[in-house]
Amino acid sequence: MTDHTDSDDDTRRPDGGTADPTADEMMIETDVTDGLSASDTHGAAETLVEARNVDVYYNDVQALRDITLEIPEKRVTAMIGPSGCGKSTFLRCINRMNDLIDAARVEGELLLRGKNVYDDDVDPVALRRRVGMVFQKPNPFPKSIYDNVAYGLDIQGKEGDYDQIVEESLKRAALWDEVKDQLHTSGLDLSGGQQQRLCIARAIAPDPEVLLMDEPASALDPVATSKIEDLIDDLAEEYTVVIVTHNMQQAARISDKTAVFLTGGELVEFGDTEQVFQNPDSDRVEDYITGKFG
Amino acid sequence: MATDTKTAVEGFGQVSRTVGAVFRYVLLAATLVGIVALTVLLVFVANDAVRPLTADPGWHLTFFGTLVVPTLGLGGYLAVRDPESLWIGGMTVGLAVVSLLFAGGVAMIFVDIVTPVVWFAYVVALAAPSALVVGLHRSSVEPPYLLRLAVGVVAYYVSLLGLPGPVGGLAGVPQVVPSLANAVQSLPVLPVDWMLLLVSFSVLPAAVLAAYARSVAGGRAGLLVGVVALAVVALAALAGPAIGITTVPAVVLASVVVLPTAGYVGGVAATRPERRVGLLLPAVVVGGTLLGAVVVEAAGFAGPQSWVDWQFLTSAHSRNAVDAGLYPAIGGSILLMVTVALLSFPLGVGAAVYLEEYAPDNRLTRFIDVNISNLAGVPSVVYGLLGLGVFVRYLGSPSGTVLVGGATLALLILPIVIISSREAIRSVPDDMRQASYGMGATRWQTVKNVVLPRSFPGILTGTILALGRAIGETAPLIMIGAPDVLFSLPTELSSKVSAMPLQVFAWASLYAGPDFYEKAVPAGVVVLVTVLLAMNSIAIVLRNRYQSEQ
Numbered sequence: 001m002t003d004h005t006d007s008d009d010d011t012r013r014p015d016g017g018t019a020d021p022t023a024d025e026m027m028i029e030t031d032v033t034d035g036l037s038a039s040d041t042h043g044a045a046e047t048l049v050e051a052r053n054v055d056v057y058y059n060d061v062q063a064l065r066d067i068t069l070e071i072p073e074k075r076v077t078a079m080i081g082p083s084g085c086g087k088s089t090f091l092r093c094i095n096r097m098n099d100l101i102d103a104a105r106v107e108g109e110l111l112l113r114g115k116n117v118y119d120d121d122v123d124p125v126a127l128r129r130r131v132g133m134v135f136q137k138p139n140p141f142p143k144s145i146y147d148n149v150a151y152g153l154d155i156q157g158k159e160g161d162y163d164q165i166v167e168e169s170l171k172r173a174a175l176w177d178e179v180k181d182q183l184h185t186s187g188l189d190l191s192g193g194q195q196q197r198l199c200i201a202r203a204i205a206p207d208p209e210v211l212l213m214d215e216p217a218s219a220l221d222p223v224a225t226s227k228i229e230d231l232i233d234d235l236a237e238e239y240t241v242v243i244v245t246h247n248m249q250q251a252a253r254i255s256d257k258t259a260v261f262l263t264g265g266e267l268v269e270f271g272d273t274e275q276v277f278q279n280p281d282s283d284r285v286e287d288y289i290t291g292k293f294g
Numbered sequence: 295m296a297t298d299t300k301t302a303v304e305g306f307g308q309v310s311r312t313v314g315a316v317f318r319y320v321l322l323a324a325t326l327v328g329i330v331a332l333t334v335l336l337v338f339v340a341n342d343a344v345r346p347l348t349a350d351p352g353w354h355l356t357f358f359g360t361l362v363v364p365t366l367g368l369g370g371y372l373a374v375r376d377p378e379s380l381w382i383g384g385m386t387v388g389l390a391v392v393s394l395l396f397a398g399g400v401a402m403i404f405v406d407i408v409t410p411v412v413w414f415a416y417v418v419a420l421a422a423p424s425a426l427v428v429g430l431h432r433s434s435v436e437p438p439y440l441l442r443l444a445v446g447v448v449a450y451y452v453s454l455l456g457l458p459g460p461v462g463g464l465a466g467v468p469q470v471v472p473s474l475a476n477a478v479q480s481l482p483v484l485p486v487d488w489m490l491l492l493v494s495f496s497v498l499p500a501a502v503l504a505a506y507a508r509s510v511a512g513g514r515a516g517l518l519v520g521v522v523a524l525a526v527v528a529l530a531a532l533a534g535p536a537i538g539i540t541t542v543p544a545v546v547l548a549s550v551v552v553l554p555t556a557g558y559v560g561g562v563a564a565t566r567p568e569r570r571v572g573l574l575l576p577a578v579v580v581g582g583t584l585l586g587a588v589v590v591e592a593a594g595f596a597g598p599q600s601w602v603d604w605q606f607l608t609s610a611h612s613r614n615a616v617d618a619g620l621y622p623a624i625g626g627s628i629l630l631m632v633t634v635a636l637l638s639f640p641l642g643v644g645a646a647v648y649l650e651e652y653a654p655d656n657r658l659t660r661f662i663d664v665n666i667s668n669l670a671g672v673p674s675v676v677y678g679l680l681g682l683g684v685f686v687r688y689l690g691s692p693s694g695t696v697l698v699g700g701a702t703l704a705l706l707i708l709p710i711v712i713i714s715s716r717e718a719i720r721s722v723p724d725d726m727r728q729a730s731y732g733m734g735a736t737r738w739q740t741v742k743n744v745v746l747p748r749s750f751p752g753i754l755t756g757t758i759l760a761l762g763r764a765i766g767e768t769a770p771l772i773m774i775g776a777p778d779v780l781f782s783l784p785t786e787l788s789s790k791v792s793a794m795p796l797q798v799f800a801w802a803s804l805y806a807g808p809d810f811y812e813k814a815v816p817a818g819v820v821v822l823v824t825v826l827l828a829m830n831s832i833a834i835v836l837r838n839r840y841q842s843e844q
Contacts, residue, residue: 095732097728097732100728100731127734128732128734133732133733135728135729139723139725139728139729141729141730141743141744142748143747151733151743154743155730155733155743156734184509199729202729
């Protein structure tokens with residue numbers, strides 16, 4: 001039930017009864033213009049991540065059922081669905097963060113560039129170096145801004161001019177202008193929205209192939225959220241972004257492809273965002289999107 | 295219906311609070327009993343030891359006028375106008391007092407236990423292989439890790455122990471290459487003691503100050519502060535003898551008291567100029583004390599006939615209670631403390647990191663868990679028996695030495711160190727670990743870069759409090775055969791050691807007599823409690839800073 005109240009204003013969008021006029025305006029703008037043109041101009045893209053019949057169990061409870069989908073390169077793919085539907089679990093399968101939970105067990109195949117990441121010869125640490133991740137709650141380290149961004153370079157032993165990479169990453173995360181004079185102050189002194197952009201800068205500094213985002217804007221206010229959304233739009237030019245979100249408007253605004261998970265860990269619908277939102281195949285998805293349940 | 299709701303309510307009745315009020319005051323009484331009892335006891339003992347009433351009334355009046363009134367006045371003013379600067383002023387005074395105590399201990403070590411030459415030799419012998427290891431790590435060739443590890447181990451071994459060293463000694467091979475530590479000591483020409491200390495001891499606080507200044511005001515300021523700090527120490531060594539302080543204690547005082555206090559004051563003045571007014575407080579305290587001393591001297595007012603005086607702190611036990619002192623016991627306690635800290639800190643933190651970050655959640659782990667908590671509750675006399683049985687009887691080391699005592703006390707506080715370190719590690723938010731693993735960090739990198747730095751203040755706080763427990767223990771020392779009375783400081787790990795609580799216990803039992811009860815025992819207790827309170831206050835300040843950072 002809490003899910004329903006959480007996403008109340010999102011789910012009522014088609015009826016025009018949204019509680020947040022700014023968010024509504026932004027939605028119309030991006031959805032009608034940017035959203036359509038983006039998918040038109042990009043054309044067909046190669047598949048980067050592919051899931052084949054993935055099942056995930058937490059002890060005896062099945063969290064994901066038979067997930068099969070293909071995530072295209074240099075696109076934004078959104079995962080939406082009610083709480084507990086397994087969308088975050090799926091995201092954490094891609095970089096094997098589920099390995100850190102003793103009770104979790106993954107079956108099926110999850111391919112990154114055609115290689116199953118659950119093969120025995122795959123080192124999860126090496127895998128995570130190619131897949132960046134941004135978490136729901138901003139979680140910068142209690143280090144300086146510079147050290148936060150350089151953390152990935154440092155632990156991965158990357159060569160190169162760290163100063164330049166840090167500057168570039170912060171610029172790409174649209175944070176440089178705000179912090180360039182205080183690179184050596186603690187990352188925890190920033191505001192929540194700035195902290196989240198710092199986390200994005202940290203994730204992209206080692207130049208990963210995929211960027212996973214687990215509800216990156218859910219802890220932020222509307223202004224900070226719109227900044228993060230603009231940023232994701234820019235990032236999609238160079239990175240493959242997979243974003244889990246609770247906010248259906250957000251998914252509609254920023255993503256090229258959308259996957260809808262529903263309770264029970266099933267993938268009910270997957271396709272171009274436009275089609276999923278305007279003309280879903282499944283009645284359950286239509287009910288969810290129009291706010292009849294969720 | 296409508297008329298009913300419109301009638302004015304005359305009152306909602308009363309609910310009795312009597313039981314609740316009684317309960318509340320019973321709780322308050324329970325809280326106060328312990329604190330009041332302890333305070334009364336401490337005041338009683340302090341009165342016996344310091345005997346403030348033996349001073350001239352003029353002495354009290356003078357210091358009341360020059361020190362107490364101005365301090366309270368300024369303190370009250372700051373408390374109302376700007377509590378934050380009062381806190382800064384209090385911190386400065388506290389820092390000076392605690393570091394003065396600490397300096398006393400360090401000076402004692404350099405004067406009577408480890409001579410500056412030996413210290414310098416071991417610093418060089420540790421620094422040289424460290425430089426080699428860091429150089430290998432930074433070099434562009436970057437040899438494989440295991441090779442670097444092997445080179446490092448060999449370098450430290452040769453530098454500290456020589457070739458073939460103790461391993462060869464076991465096999466009967468004579469020493470071919472002397473260790474670097476011995477080689478340095480046998481150099482024909484060495485600078486004088488205070489210069490050795492300047493380069494091997496004072497550089498540390500000077501470097502910390504320089505790094506701080508650099509982070510605040512840039513590289514040039516850092517260099518300047520570092521040079522000035524070393525100059526201050528050198529000046530203290532040259533000027534010390536003129537006012538009756540020999541060079542080695544002067545260097546220690548300058549490095550341990552003057553530099554940190556000046557650094558704190560300078561830091562406040564540079565980074566928080568609006569709080570500068572708080573720095574008046576230490577000025578008033580120091581100025582008031584000096585002014586009072588001058589007035590008392592001029593007017594000829596006699597001070598209190600305190601049992602805790604310079605003579606008590608610097609002489610050994612005597613059959614005559616008035617001449618008895620605590621010096622060997624203080625030195626013994628310091629040496630025990632160093633040994634205990636060196637043994638229990640790595641073991642305790644290591645166990646805590648393993649149990650929190652690495653151990654799988656299985657029966658063995660849970661079994662160890664429960665038993666660590668149980669060990670924390672085992673009486674200290676049992677640990678004394680363990681020390682006697684294992685170290686003295688089984689391993690055959692002589693009884694009552696610094697090493698045996700330190701190892702026994704380390705075992706005693708090990709469970710407490712483990713438990714408090716685990717608490718500190720557990721309080722690191724899981725978000726941080728997730729972020730680190732998500733960046734592709736290994737477990738080791740996560741522990742090293744995220745978990746340990748974040749939990750370090752908490753670990754340190756717990757360890758200091760545990761050390762406070764060790765410093766007050768008597769029973770384990772008696773069990774391992776530490777002598778009650780010692781007339782000189784232990785100079786190495788295998789010499790016999792006494793400790794402050796043991797000496798006080800001896801005065802109260804073996805030499806029990808009215809003189810010792812009235813003079814030596816209270817004075818010893820006051821010194822012991824002062825050291826303990828100083829250690830606890832460091833722990834509390836650390837913990838407060840740690841909590842405010844989160």
